[in-house]
Amino acid sequence: MVFVFDLDDTICETDGYSEFYIKKFFVEHNLPYKQIATDVRFAESKFDWSVDEALKWYKTYGDEMMLEFPCKKNAVRCINSLHDSGHRIVIATARATDWHTKPEEITLEWLKKVGLKYDKIYIGRIDKEKICEEENADVFIDDDIKITQRVAEYFCEKKDKHCFLMTTNYNKNLPIGENVERVLDVADMLKKLNIKAKNR
Ligand SMILES: [Mg+2]
Structure with missing residues (x-):
């Protein structure tokens, strides 16, 4: 077959694992964003940040975290x-x-x-x-x-x-x-x- x-x-495990790197990004850049949802698709929808900011996070940590999934x-x-x-x-x-x-x-x-x-x-x-x-x-x-x-x-x-x-x-x-x-x-x-x- x-x-x-x-x-x-x-x-x-992509979505759940990515949250660790989102929180790391917030700490490293001293960002004030808060979690607004848990059961939603895509890590970027879980916080009160913009798509552009989320993209910056992904471009910073995407490759590193993908290798760790x-x-x-x-x-x-x-x-x-x-x-x-x-x-x-x-x-x-x-x-x-x-x-x-x-x-x-x-x-x-x-x-x-x-x-x-x-x-x-x-x-x-x-x-x-x-x-x-x-x-x-x-x-x-x-x-x-x-x-x-x-x-x-x-x-x-x-x-x-x-x-x-x-x-x-x-x-x-x-x-x-x-x-x-x-x-x-x-x-x-x-x-x-x-x-x-x-x-x-
Ligand atoms: Mg999929």
């Missing part, structure tokens, strides 16, 4: 197990140079560091339903509700396709799209697909 995985908040529970073990069993693993990330300074370099370095096995990676703003079409994907997973909805609509005309939403802090109470199934982690997704993953 062909699996297409999103990266941020699907394979790695922890993997989500079970992600590397399950994906590597799929790869070892002959499934094709495709990673599709929308990381781009508007927020990131070196998205490609840093992403490839992080994947190497965590030892994730994959066959192909798309980095940049490419519609994920187009990637699924190009790759003839069977399974797609992402934490973005709108993206999963669009892929589910694309899958709808085809047989035996599966679209999953990775549960995150910000999306856990939001309604999800038709023909999208919510999962807690990659192991939960494999269980729903009836695929057994090796322990190592």
Whole structure:
């Protein structure tokens, strides 16, 4: 089978981990911003700062923190197990140079560091339903509700396709799209697909 995985908040813990670096930025620059929300998407929406200020923070710490992002529970073990069993693993990330300074370099370095096995990676703003079409994907997973909805609509005309939403802090109470199934982690997704993953 062909699996297409999103990266941020699907394979790695992005949003929550970024908060540490936001607070560091505030202290280092003596900034007065306060946290105004917790369960929202994107770290920059959690504080009473402007997008420009948030961008400055990301350009300062983005590369450093991206290299430190922890993997989500079970992600590397399950994906590597799929790869070892002959499934094709495709990673599709929308990381781009508007927020990131070196998205490609840093992403490839992080994947190497965590030892994730994959066959192909798309980095940049490419519609994920187009990637699924190009790759003839069977399974797609992402934490973005709108993206999963669009892929589910694309899958709808085809047989035996599966679209999953990775549960995150910000999306856990939001309604999800038709023909999208919510999962807690990659192991939960494999269980729903009836695929057994090796322990190592
Ligand atoms: Mg994501």
